[in-house]
Amino acid sequence: MHNLCCLQFTLGLKLMAREVKKRTVGMSPNSRRARLQEQITAINEQLILSSMHEHDLREQAEDLAAQLRAEISEREQAEEALRGTVEELASALKAKDEFLAMLSHELRTPLTPVLMTAASLEIETALPSEVRDQLGMMRRNIELEARLIDDLLDLTRISNGKLQIKSVRADIHELLEQTAEIVRDDDRNKQVRIVLGFEAEQHYVMGDPARLQQLFWNIIKNAHKFSPASGIVTVGTRNASAGKIIISVADTGIGIRAEELPHIFNAFEQGEIASQKHFGGLGLGLAISRAIAKIHGGEISAESDGVGRGATFSITFAVVDTPEAVDYIHSTSSTPGRAFRLLVVEDHEATLGVLRRLLTRCGHHLTAVSSVREGLAAAAVGTFDAVISDLGLPDGTGFDLIREIHREHAWPGIALSGYGMDEDVRRSHEAGFRVHLVKPIDFKQLQRALEDLVTNVG
Template identity: 45%
Template sequence: MIASRKPAWIADVTVQSAFPRREVARKSGLHGALLFPLLASSGVNGVIELLSDSVLAPDEDLLRLAGALGIEIGLYIERKRSEEELRRQKEAAEEANQAKDRFLAALSHELRTPLNPVLMWACATAQDKTLDDDMKEGLRMVCRNVEMEARLIDDLLDLTRIARGKLQLNLQPCDAGALLQHALEIVRSQLTGKNLHAALDLQASNHEIMADATRIEQVFWNLLKNANKFTPENGEIVVRSYDAAPGVLAFEISDSGRGIDPALMPKLFTAFEQGIRGGGGLGLGLAICKAIVQMHGGKIYAANKPDGPGAVFTIELIAVADRGVNAPLTSRAEAVPWRTLRILIVEDHGHTAAVMSSLLKREGHDVLSAPTVREALDILRSRKLDLLVSDLGLPDGNGFEVMRELAKISDAKGIAVSGYGMDEDIQRSSDAGFSAHLTKPINVQELQETIQRVTSET
């Protein structure tokens, strides 16, 4: 029956030697049997046997009905199996995504933490007026390159945010031309190292846009970094702006490199793809650029130069009424008189703790340090504090515990400093009572501004 895939009628199973349950049927007083397969596209999903205590003559109508019923049941079983398999695959995919997110977050933390004391020390030392100009420029170069490394780490996290629809924008009026020039300054030392000529020609009548200034600068930085990467020594990078249409601001970044492989052009803005085979890097920058530009209601294009070697990237953004904005508008706390603060630093990374403590003491603050939750709790219970600056991952607990305990006994503010910088990490810090969350690596100016803003809040 299974081979024929058709229902079978047995008048008396007790006389059928081929029936495998003949003896059981005989002892039970069963004779007649109707057997039909449960058919589906994948094959036979089972067999149903109906037995009677009487010897029965074949019934063709019943055989046809059983055949139709077997198909319905077989298809139902197949559908349920498919649904169960899809559910298992979905759960496995979700678990894999969660594992990937945890890995990326942990990787980010491990990569950021050792960069933190380097950036803080280099940026603070670069402000020393007793140093000669060459030393200051060298230290500023260190700062720029550490910040660049941090941005590469951010690319990994941004891709995860974009894929999950969790990339958030902080929109404000800003001057896109100023953002472009700042991004150009970040890569300036790299251009100089290759003796590249950078020409800047901002001809657009209005550079003001409503945007997330950090994200738009990130787009410019990625495109300039790519131009530098693929342009040979003594080459040229040209950056210009123009009015693409009424209310549309366009930026064009072109280089004199070898251009984009035509075969790879369709995948150019896809994650982990690159415009040149063997180009190196992760292949994330352009995918992130496209997502950010589109979130701003803009467009991004790529093409090869029609009149020579090199690539051209064009960004179109929506311009807003020109109100004379010369730089990103950021909300800053009103200036307050400087005062000495008693600050507790909770940080188990020795180099970070030492550099941060030294810099804050240099600013005139009274600084205490603790590498663990236990030691931090001992200090805050015995000393009056003005500010807590705490790492979140600690050997015997976390910074949330310290902040919650501080909130119980004092109105002192807290700043979380962590290598974890996803949106959920920032929200957890806020929920625990921290007034600010800084993602490593941080520079001394960022820390100083945050301390001023947090301690001026009422």
Template identity: 45%
Template sequence: MTATLPQRHAPVDDRAPAPVHVLMLEDNRLDAQLTAAQLSSSGISVKITRACTRDEFCAALDDHTLDLILADFVLPQFDGITALEIARQTRPELPFIIVSGTLGEELAIETLKRGATDYVLKQRITRLGMAVKRALREADDRRKRLAAEEEMQRARESAERANKAKDQFLAMLSHELRTPLNPVMAAVGVLENSAGLTQETGYLIELIRRNVELQARLIDDLLDLTRIAKGKFELQIEPVDSHAVIERVLEICRTDLGAKNLRIATDLTARRHVVMADAARLHQVLWNLIKNAVKFTPPFGGIAIRTADAENESLALEVVDTGVGIAPANLESIFNPFNQGDDTQYQRMAGLGLGLTIARAIVEAHGGSIIAASDGLNQGSRFTVIMPQAQLPMAPSRPRVAKAERNCTKAAFNSGGLDILLVEDHPDTQQVMIRVLNQFGHRVVTAGSVAEALAITESRTFNLLISDIGLPDGTGVDLMRELNARNRTMPAIALSGYGMDQDVKNSMSVGFAMHLTKPVNIDKLFAAIGKTVVERA
């Protein structure tokens, strides 16, 4: 007795793949049937659209459900090469396989050079199934790759749009935060130059100045962080006297040191204290470090500034304080953005926690390093900066306003004053700037828009233009372009709340001699005016 085993039926797959839609260019019906049969015997389910002529072939290419083209090589008044060229122009994504009984080796190679996916001789039609499967697999891989690339491109474009929107937001935020600070800073300058100030009034004026400058510094830090993140941190490297920079920063911080009765000691023993650096950025690093030391050192404490020659032709610069110290676990994380160490220790301290992040980025951009050290909380801290020393016997750059610029300023203001066109739409800034400039003997005419400024220049000439960038009917850049076109050029300074790198470049590209970012103090404004007028004289 023979037992019959029950048959196991494969489960029905409701998700079976759709038939492969083949465009078959074949004028011989029997060959077309044989080709279809060979595909079926290879396990390929197909839907065939057959074309015999050029017109039928071109019309069939409009069907976007096609997966594959199989083409004979020799057709009446038509050939496989021409079909291939048409297909590659209109449907380059479709695999194209030549199926012919007359294709020689040279012609086969020629078709591949012109973009055919493969070729199969009718004498070896059993290869067709394998060739089709490979072509479909490669086409699928290509589609997936292209889809991934398109998705990546969309993501890149989305990120670029987001970055552009962020930059625009930061530029606008900077402008809106800076603009109200400018009349305050200018008013402080007017008051400082007033006669008969009492000691108490002088103290209050200095208090206002100090806090406006702090607010401006916080805005600058946010913009610097953006530049760092985007890798757009530009440096102007030159020989710089680090000791001169230290003296300048200590001079600026002297009021803060005195307010807390902090002892300051300097031990500047480096013999080669000229470094290769961006003077303004080195000033910023030292300002951040010393301001941090002041902030985190209690009253009657001490701060020491030291320099020494280090290994590998470098300068070691230390800022040491007797302040609250740093927990060992935070010695590295304090350089992270928005980090101020142990929150319970520092949460009462003002600031965004960006100073050290920016300081490290600046130092590392110079090829140097900065490290923090502390014996623990309430044990003080030490920050050590290593910078490359200058190798060339060149005169070092002095920080901030050079003596030559100060002389230019003095000469400009001793010449009977200037006729100045002030283009500013912010009422408070406009009024206080008039007072500042009048106080030093200058004659000021104001305009609140591009159109008003252009109208004024039609009937008057000026020694200097000071213009805001953001104006109701355009920009200061538009104004300069139009003045240039009308041959009404004059020495010009941009004074704006817009202070992104591109804003500065835009201003300089149309002829502004300088771009000052609000709020600007009087000394810096006068230095800019003097330098601009004298250089254009």
């Protein structure tokens, strides 16, 4: 800027000198001196003005440079603060996930022996029916507690975009019938009727049966919960358009306010019922149901004519052709075909005791230990059909145990864990476990897993 101003000023002086020379040609010496004096005075004035102008330009340039430096500094500080905020947020989210996983483990572990004991005694015909009813009540409440824990973990999966499904060809009608039966079985006092009305001729979809049943259970259980004694819940299906099935669940319950309808699928929101503690729940079921519907390419919506007028939930999925043989078979068999030699490693004393008692009652031959060291010692001298191991052991992990065992033996393994996140399941499979069961363990599920695992290996 300074050099440019000097160049412009120099050119101006040269032009002015030429002009003076032209105008003073033919003048007398005195007139020429006077004229030159005027020009010199004018030039001096120009020099003064130019100097002032140059000073102003320099100040402006310095001000602009200072502003630019300040803006760059502020932007760098803002970017640094943003990076810090992002890192803090990521750290907080990771800490939250780790806390939920740990909380899940701590809550699940003590539920396992109670659930398995209650479930086994509930079907013990030698006990009075009143006692078996009480045991059934215990089992149902433990299962409800486990579902609440699952909901918290599912919400974390949804927020992280990690909710996964394993799609097979599934029969919507079969899943709805099974779900309705589960809810009916839980109904001991309200006597709410669940009426099924299936009209859809096309009722097979590609989806994860367990996740679909979770969705249906959330919706039907809600309809049942919010209906009055002797109320009615109607579950229906229809093919409203080609290639689609619509599942509707209508109840005669408390209804939903119009202003609450847009928000009922948000996590932790229960609308008007939030203040009515006797209904219970965390307000997660509908948020999870929407995520399950969405990941299956479906839609879910709700309608209500207002408070006291009931509500209707509608779920839409794309259908597939009816198969000759259904891919999904829900086995209810709980009796193993033969006795197995099992190595059971579990450091929770109550859980180990219940596993020993129930598996022995089923005819299996057990070696029960409570640490990695004891498990490896047993594996060194015995022969087993399968290994059942907890993952958190006092002197190591179930991962360590199964890896060491697989150096010498090909025995299939079942992992028992209070940790049920996708990462936990992946680590189990990578370590060598064929099956990962999340506590509290359903003993029938463990029996089926054993039968399938050992039979397939054999």
